[in-house]
Amino acid sequence: FKLAAVGVGVTLATTAVGFAVSMATCPRQDTRGPLVQGMFRSNLVVVGLPLIQRAFPEGSMGIAVALTAFLMPFYNLLAVLVLTLPGAGVNPRAVRQALRSLATNPLILATLVGVLLSLYAPGRTPAFVLKTGETLASLAFPLAMIAMGVDLLRLREKTGWGNATLATVVKLLLVPAAAAAACWWLGIRDLRLGVLVVLVASPTAVASYAMARGMGQDGRLAASIIALTTLASVATLALWMSWLHLRGIV
Numbered sequence: 001f002k003l004a005a006v007g008v009g010v011t012l013a014t015t016a017v018g019f020a021v022s023m024a025t026c027p028r029q030d031t032r033g034p035l036v037q038g039m040f041r042s043n044l045v046v047v048g049l050p051l052i053q054r055a056f057p058e059g060s061m062g063i064a065v066a067l068t069a070f071l072m073p074f075y076n077l078l079a080v081l082v083l084t085l086p087g088a089g090v091n092p093r094a095v096r097q098a099l100r101s102l103a104t105n106p107l108i109l110a111t112l113v114g115v116l117l118s119l120y121a122p123g124r125t126p127a128f129v130l131k132t133g134e135t136l137a138s139l140a141f142p143l144a145m146i147a148m149g150v151d152l153l154r155l156r157e158k159t160g161w162g163n164a165t166l167a168t169v170v171k172l173l174l175v176p177a178a179a180a181a182a183c184w185w186l187g188i189r190d191l192r193l194g195v196l197v198v199l200v201a202s203p204t205a206v207a208s209y210a211m212a213r214g215m216g217q218d219g220r221l222a223a224s225i226i227a228l229t230t231l232a233s234v235a236t237l238a239l240w241m242s243w244l245h246l247r248g249i250v
Contacts, residue, residue: 003063003192004070006182010200011071014040014175015078025163031218033083037211038167038204038225040175041075044068047202047233052195055241056250064195071199076108079208083215105211144206164224167204171229172236176201194249201240203229 018036026032042048045068052064117125176197183193204226213219244250 002186003183003188003196004067006179006186006188007067007071007196007200008074010175010179010182011040011074011078013178014170015082018170019082021166025166028218030216031163031221033085033215033217034208034212034219034222034225035163035167036082037079037208038164038222038229039170041079041205041208042071042171042200042202043205043230044072044075044199044202046206047237048199051202051237051241052198056194056198057191060191060195063192064199067195067199073108073111075205076105076111079211080105080108080215083211083217140206144209147209161224161228163221164228167225168228168232171204171225172201172232176240189247189249191249194244197240197244198237201233201237203233 015036018039019032022032022035026035049061049064049068052060056064179200180193180197183189183196206226209219209222209226212222241250
């Protein structure tokens with residue numbers, strides 16, 4: 001719970017700072033939400049968990065999975081808020097719209113269904129349902145990357161690469177550094193620190209593009225942030241893994 005609290009605290013701090021920065025760097029309201037979302041929302045499942053499974057000692061996956069199960073719904077809830085409130089302002093109508101978006105968000109509904117199945121029907125989900133889900137899941141990431149590439153190619157002259165670069169620096173360097181500092185200050189200096197750092201240092205989740213487009217926000221900015229963070233994370237994750245190795249954590 002202490003580790004989850006650090007993850008939530010760093011995410012909320014990133015969101016607050018991101019909003020302040022977006023007010024100065026994003027004159028259009030539909031770009032503020034995607035910028036903030038790109039700063040905090042990690043690709044936990046596609047990048048974070050596989051890296052921990054391959055590079056960390058045995059026993060780390062249990063920590064990583066538990067933390068991911070806690071952070072993923074929180075990311076989804078916060079993403080809906082940051083994509084809804086900047087354009088509508090904080091008023092009763094905006095709050096109702098945000099709550100409606102939360103209640104109908106496919107990612108949140110799917111997470112709730114998965115939790116209910118794991119609690120009340122463990123091991124009893126039909127095999128064809130699991131197989132179909134695995135097949136669709138394997139297609140989701142490449143199809144999303146293709147869609148983002150087409151969007152960027154078609155409208156590349158209007159893409160906010162300056163804001164995308166800013167989000168990339170915050171996402172891959174500043175957020176993991178803040179998480180590591182908070183863990184160190186709280187006395188968390190073992191594998192848990194390494195797990196949290198790798199998860200928050202992962203590139204921006206591809207789902208942020210779909211949510212931005214689906215909620216009428218600037219999908220081009222969301223796509224450019226995902227593209228830049230994914231490319232740059234090859235180097236930054238190597239740096240963070242080297243630091244963790246030097247500290248004797250992994």
